[in-house]
Amino acid sequence: MKKAPGSKAGEAGIECLSTIRKMGDGRMKPIAKLIFISAAILLLISSIAYDLLGKKDGDKQPPAEQNNPDEIIIVPETGSELTIKLYNHWSKKLIEMPIEEYLIGVVAGEMPASFEIEALKAQAVAARTLVVHQLRAYGGKGCSQVKGADVCSSFAHCQEWLPEDRMRKNWGSKFEQNYERIKQAVMETAGEIMTYNNKPIEVLYHSTSNGRTEEASEVFSSSLPYYKSVESIGEEDAPMFEGSVTYTNQEFADIFYSKYKVRLNPDNLKSQIKVNSYTESGRIKEITVGGFKLKGTEFRLLYKLNSTDITFIFNKNSITMKTKGFGHGVGMSQVGADRMAKRGYNYIDILKHYYLGVEINHY
Numbered sequence: 001m002k003k004a005p006g007s008k009a010g011e012a013g014i015e016c017l018s019t020i021r022k023m024g025d026g027r028m029k030p031i032a033k034l035i036f037i038s039a040a041i042l043l044l045i046s047s048i049a050y051d052l053l054g055k056k057d058g059d060k061q062p063p064a065e066q067n068n069p070d071e072i073i074i075v076p077e078t079g080s081e082l083t084i085k086l087y088n089h090w091s092k093k094l095i096e097m098p099i100e101e102y103l104i105g106v107v108a109g110e111m112p113a114s115f116e117i118e119a120l121k122a123q124a125v126a127a128r129t130l131v132v133h134q135l136r137a138y139g140g141k142g143c144s145q146v147k148g149a150d151v152c153s154s155f156a157h158c159q160e161w162l163p164e165d166r167m168r169k170n171w172g173s174k175f176e177q178n179y180e181r182i183k184q185a186v187m188e189t190a191g192e193i194m195t196y197n198n199k200p201i202e203v204l205y206h207s208t209s210n211g212r213t214e215e216a217s218e219v220f221s222s223s224l225p226y227y228k229s230v231e232s233i234g235e236e237d238a239p240m241f242e243g244s245v246t247y248t249n250q251e252f253a254d255i256f257y258s259k260y261k262v263r264l265n266p267d268n269l270k271s272q273i274k275v276n277s278y279t280e281s282g283r284i285k286e287i288t289v290g291g292f293k294l295k296g297t298e299f300r301l302l303y304k305l306n307s308t309d310i311t312f313i314f315n316k317n318s319i320t321m322k323t324k325g326f327g328h329g330v331g332m333s334q335v336g337a338d339r340m341a342k343r344g345y346n347y348i349d350i351l352k353h354y355y356l357g358v359e360i361n362h363y
């Protein structure tokens with residue numbers, strides 16, 4: 001049988017070293033020769049290994065261990081035994097499954113399979129952290145909408161999860177290829193979650209940023225130490241980077257009245273809309289409409305806008321609101337993660353960029 005060159009060299013190296021240890025001082029010449037051969041073989045093996053590692057991690061970043069010497073990353077030898085209870089909203093059934101299997105369906109639903117593998121790995125760790133944080137067996141609260149479930153499959157509530165038949169439908173002939181790619185991202189990070197003070201963090205992420213992420217307290221009631229506004233660059237070419245919604249002046253006024261019972265004059269909206277303040281990331285923090293103050297997030301929800309980074313265009317009979325980014329803007333931008341991976345960053349770099357001060361640990 002033909003052996004791979006690598007294994008042949010490896011075996012030869014081991015044999016030489018053990019032979020040298022058995023020999024006495026009287027045979028210096030052959031020993032020197034053997035040492036020379038062994039050293040050459042070892043050098044060859046280590047240079048091959050270095051090449052492989054270099055390709056895997058990208059050449060723009062030093063290995064993560066150098067950046068974070070205290071970090072502990074434990075990759076289990078076999079898959080996880082941990083199971084979760086998932087409410088499958090497609091079949092309306094509560095199902096129990098191994099966490100890593102569940103995560104394949106989450107990454108498949110939450111991120112395009114065509115994204116860089118390091119971005120898919122970052123998504124897998126973020127999704128795993130979210131579900132571990134909710135695990136009732138670990139003291140989590142589970143899904144607040146379905147009794148007995150750790151998590152539900154609805155993107156509007158916990159996080160999206162796709163059953164296999166949905167993946168097949170979405171991907172068609174690319175099913176096998178995409179499935180293997182996502183499975184790789186999940187298994188290469190098996191068991192890994194983000195922790196802060198040794199506890200799984202509360203995970204938030206979004207589709208596309210406007211160039212910066214948002215501080216959590218600007219969107220949600222409480223602030224969390226790992227959610228500060230950070231730069232997220234290179235997303236301008238993403239399909240959801242720019243959005244636009246147009247209403248007639250009358251529609252705009254009617255929508256506002258239906259929610260806040262404040263009547264606007266549809267003939268002069270411009271004078272009745274005033275942005276009071278912006279957040280650090282350039283999104284609207286507070287806005288006054290017809291003398292009524294509301295949060296940018298409330299305004300976004302009311303007019304079904306992609307984000308709170310809004311530019312108003314007042315036409316004669318209509319109002320257009322152009323937005324940048326898609327989602328609340330807090331935590332990892334999924335598109336930003338892909339762009340970071342394209343620039344050579346690995347999944348740990350990506351997660352530590354968007355989630356400040358977290359550690360990657362085994363649950």
Ligand SMILES: [Zn+2]
Pocket residue numbers: 143144145146151152153154157158159
């Ligand atoms: Zn839920």
